[in-house]
Amino acid sequence: MKSSAEVFDRIASRLSDREGEVAVSHGILVANLAPGGVLAAARLLRDELGFDVFLDVTAVDWPGQDPRFEVVWHFYSTSHKVRVRVKTRVPESNPSVPSLTPLYGSAAFMERECHEMYGIGFEGNADLRPLLLYEGFVGHPLRKDYPKEREQPLVAYRPGFELGERG
């Protein structure tokens, strides 16, 4: 087993042929890529660099910035015992990135969650039904502009109880 610095060097040299920047931050290799380069980078990580575990996909909402959303993936290699973080920025008008379900089956549920919470589209994931939320929920609750008090109950409240802010 090589040291993580060696592994990072090797990955960085492979990833930096493409558009984007690669750096080590707090013991994790972080690659900032363009949305179009994510799928190819993930394929490279899985097929050639030994990153066999897909840990997570989530998003960050940066209100007021453009592009507004940052989508973040984490991969882990059970042979090298290191993690890699891949990030990309997508605009509010078209918050869409390629789905990693062709590469990692476990991405399906995580993409569903990221989709309902942040409204990120995953092209190629055919099943983006709500996972933790319910059918009929309007909006994306983890976006910073979702009102904290807004309630969307499934059961009508008893008389005398007001709904929180309706948006």
Next chain:
Amino acid sequence: MSAERRIIPIEPAGSPGKSAAFEYISTRKDELIGWARKFSIFPYPFVTACCAMEFMAVSSTPYDTDRFGAALPRFSPRQSDLLMVVGTVTHKQAPILLKVWEQMCEPKWVMAFGVCATSGGFYQNYAAVPGIDRILPVDVYIPGCPPRPEMVIDGIMQLQDKIARQKHVIVTKDF
């Protein structure tokens, strides 16, 4: 004896025309039934979150809720008469909670166990119901995050007082 027919009026308790004697007897019957019911509470634990730990503590030997006749949980709503809502209820879960409550036979009571069930507690967001009293009537609220076993026992005792004071509809004039 005259040939007049004796008419026995069939009226529920509480209707005008009741006699003072009947009122007295039915009050005593209410008390009797209330006394019986308050010592045979069968809780249905609707346990969703961390308050469950405290529920386990209070239902175990050191606190012995069997002293109040409330120790034996029934895991079927049809066999229980106290719905203990223990923990956070989310909007997604609310229809399930309501269904459980609807399946319980009368008489039934509801206990909100912990601040999450009482008011949503510190959750004010898209997911949590801010108090189960928005969807079903609650008889006793127990604050605390989680409540101490003594508070739960106090809640059970308050519920017992409430049951003892209640009018039990089973008691009519014909009972």
